[in-house]
Amino acid sequence: QVQLVESGGGLAQAGGSLRLSCAASGRTDSSYAMGWFRQAPGKEREFVVGVSRGGSYTYYADSVKGRFTISRDNAKNTVYLQMNSLKPEDTAVYYCAAAQRRRVGVARRDEYDVWGQGTQVTVSS
Numbered sequence: 001q002v003q004l005v006e007s008g009g010g011l012a013q014a015g016g017s018l019r020l021s022c023a024a025s026g027r028t029d030s031s032y033a034m035g036w037f038r039q040a041p042g043k044e045r046e047f048v049v050g051v052s053r054g055g056s057y058t059y060y061a062d063s064v065k066g067r068f069t070i071s072r073d074n075a076k077n078t079v080y081l082q083m084n085s086l087k088p089e090d091t092a093v094y095y096c097a098a099a100q101r102r103r104v105g106v107a108r109r110d111e112y113d114v115w116g117q118g119t120q121v122t123v124s125s
Contacts, residue, residue, distance in 0.1 A: 099111040
């Protein structure tokens with residue numbers, strides 16, 4: 001089983017930037033399709049972005065397209081989320097997730113089966 005640990009959350013001003021990291025440990029002999037989700041207070045968890053095992057394919061939610069960028073370094077078993085032009089509505093707990101059985105392409109939302117503990121991102125206006 002793989003374990004995921006997020007880091008890099010914090011407080012930013014509107015228009016600012018943050019970079020989140022997600023480090024995988026445990027069974028990392030093969031890379032996984034990965035994704036980021038977020039959950040704001042009183043709202044359901046929502047998909048933010050997904051990336052394929054090799055990093056060639058990505059899929060972004062419309063709300064973050066053009067502002068957020070996902071990347072991965074498989075040698076370090078780490079996935080990153082660069083968040084630019086932050087808005088107060090980006091405030092949420094951000095979760096990293098892995099889709100262990102997705103071999104090609106970006107995983108569907110229901111395929112993510114391993115989750116990190118989350119990291120808080122707060123954007124002030």
